[in-house]
Amino acid sequence: MPLERHCSGNPVINRHGKLTMGTRSDNRFMQVRSGRPVQRDRWVQTLTILILLSCALGVSGCGKKGPPVAPQEKPIPAVNDLNGHRQADRVVLSWHLPAGLNHRTVPLEGFRVYRSKQPLDMERCQGCPLIFERVAFIPFDGTQTNGPGTAPIQYAETIEKGHRYIYKVVGLRSKAAESGSSNLVEIVY
Numbered sequence: 435m436p437l438e439r440h441c442s443g444n445p446v447i448n449r450h451g452k453l454t455m456g457t458r459s460d461n462r463f464m465q466v467r468s469g470r471p472v473q474r475d476r477w478v479q480t481l482t483i484l485i486l487l488s489c490a491l492g493v494s495g496c497g498k499k500g501p502p503v504a505p506q507e508k509p510i511p512a513v514n515d516l517n518g519h520r521q522a523d524r525v526v527l528s529w530h531l532p533a534g535l536n537h538r539t540v541p542l543e544g545f546r547v548y549r550s551k552q553p554l555d556m557e558r559c560q561g562c563p564l565i566f567e568r569v570a571f572i573p574f575d576g577t578q579t580n581g582p583g584t585a586p587i588q589y590a591e592t593i594e595k596g597h598r599y600i601y602k603v604v605g606l607r608s609k610a611a612e613s614g615s616s617n618l619v620e621i622v623y
Contacts, residue, residue: 510542510605510613517586518601518619525593525621527601528586532613543606544573547589548615550600554622564600571606598622 511532518527527547548566552558570589593599599621605613 507607507611510607510611512614513545513603513605513616516601516603516616516619518621520593520621520623523592523595523623524590525599525601525623526588526590527603527619528588529603529616530584530586532605541607542574543608544571545587546571546604546606546612548602548604552598552600554596554598558598566600566602593621593623595623 513529513532516527516529518525520526529545546568547570549569550564550566569591572587572589589603601619601621603616607613
């Protein structure tokens, strides 16, 4: 097979025993394979550029760096139909599941009932925050549903005469994740 000249210089056998064209001082050695020249430096340069680009993309990431953030959970809707009435020396609270809330959409554990208790002879402070204490936990077993004609969730307790009671209900997903407060219900006895 006749050897063609692809670059300046004479045919040279390199240290690996391959037939190349050019001189040893020439950076553009060409390897002859099946009659077609292949530039060794070009594929080395291309490979180097690809490696550098992949390293640069790996280091740069896809946005602002910061501490890891936990996935956001769907917020628990607040109860908005809390009702209460007094039966002799007992108060009975009732409410329905908030719209769009069921055991499939939000893993609800239950409801916490909070109460604020003030003596009637104590003057009410306008603008002062109410102090609530947790009085009950009503577990959610997944059988309660929301919608027209469904039975409400209920809580009842005995109350003392001569006090003003204010109640609210909060949905609970885990020991720390609560919904917003429900509407307030006031009972005077």
